[in-house]
Amino acid sequence: MRVLAAMSGGVDSAVAAARALDAGHDVVGVHLALSRAGGTLRAGSRGCCTIEDAMDARRAADRLGIPFYVWDFSERFRDDVIEDFVAEYSAGRTPNPCMRCNERIKFAAVLEKALDLGFDAVCTGHYAILRDGPSGEPELHRASDAAKDQSYVLGVLTGEQLAHTLFPLGETPSKALVRAEAQARGLTVAHKPDSHDICFIPDGDTRGWLADRVGAERGEIVDRSGAVVGSHEGAHAFTVGQRRGLAIGVPAPDGRPRFVLEVRPVSNTVVVGPKEALATAAISGQKHTWAGAAPVSSEFPCHVQIRAHADPVPARAIVGAGTVTVTPDSPLDGVAPGQTAVLYEGTRVLGQFTIDRTVSAVPAGV
Missing domain, CATH: 2.30.30 (SH3 type barrels.)
Structure with a gap:
């Protein structure tokens, strides 16, 4: 297959590209320029998508001997991720910009352009597993390494997108093995720190950043x-x-x-x-997607996860009139409108929805 390897400049995407190459695919590397602030530099493990990251991605591609390009998605990122983030906070909601970036940039805009250019799939360094379902449709599952599992932030992907995606790291038992492999391959990013925090707020001061934009x-x-x-x-x-x-x-x-x-x-x-009032008895939302085949019934048992690193909670979901309503077996803690609820069946991601409404488990008078 012709595979476009999305190379962020980190160790995971570099090793993923290498493995796609080892698998016999015709691989081309691409780095996404998501900011037009050309002088932006990375500060340790804060931020990503900087000029330093672009240089690291190029060096990795050169080491692997694959063609490499930089695609400017800064305007699309600004409109679909940054402006959405500001609008959601202004509306009193709590958005997840990583979900929006995966949904609208990495697996929508990039994949669409890749397919238009004749590529068969996009390869990324995300930790998740793709499997064939009973009828051959793709299914998204949790990664082997629970500590690195990223299936939650990939819950926004559709079956059509999954059919054109590769996650070469999903079966790897630990991140340490990925770093060791990068070292053995001579990749200079082998020991580069993982990025964290919101990439477009590298100093971590979300409150100050928002104040500058919304007053x-x-x-x-x-x-x-x-x-x-x-x-x-x-x-x-x-x-x-x-x-x-x-x-x-x-x-x-x-x-x-x-x-x-x-x-x-x-x-x-x-x-x-009081803290007790944060207990949430039910959540619902209208904007939902299924990661592959939709559930066969409008009411089904599942596990629900409301944050990237939260524990999944047994629940029951009901789909009707364009709305998904989930009632957990035990109350969820501190759920905010705007968050994403991802539904699982065992290790499989069923789909997701953006939370519009929450029902408190504690009456107002208590």
Whole structure:
């Protein structure tokens, strides 16, 4: 097959490209330029997609002896990921930019361009496994290494996209083996730190970054009864489940700490309450996709995962009238609208939806 290897400049994508080459594929490397700030440099393990990463990707491609190109997706990334991130926070929601990037850039825009250019598949360094389903349709499964499993952030992929994707690292038992392989292959990225934090906010100051873009407007912090207990400098700086940075002037009657329960951007109000009130009895959303074949029944048991590193929780899902509703066997903790719920059947990813509505397990008067 003709395979386009998406090379981020890290060790995982470099080894994935090497393995695709070993498998006999005709491989071409491509690095995605997602920012037009040409002088941007990586700071240790913070950030990605920098000029340093592009140079590392080129060196890896040269070592493997494959053609290498840089594709400018900065405008698409700005519109589909960064602007979406700002809009979601402004609406009081908690977005996951990695999900949006996978959905709209790496496995939509890039794959579409690759297929138009005559490639058969896109290869990435994600830790996930593809298997054939009962009827030959592709299925997405968790990686062998649970600590590195990235199936959650890939839950936005459709069956059509999975049919043109390769994940050569999915069966690898540990990241240490990938680094050792890179060292043996003479790849200079063998010991490069993994990137973390939001790539377009490399200093990790999400609150400050958002304030620069949406402004700061003073508002009220209220408890569940509506009583004012404090003030804030901008509702966009808060997310459900947050405890630090509230600066509440009125202590709770029981003296226990309070957490953000809800963000109301229209009134610029933040609602706080006890930790118990974060327990969520049900979630639902209208924007959903299936990773391969859709469930045969409109109601089915599953496991639901609401964060990349959260534990999956047994649940029951109901699909109807364009909405997916999930009721977990035990309450979920600190769920916020805008988060992504990924549904599993064993190790298989069934699909995902963006959470629009949550139902608290604790009545407001309690």
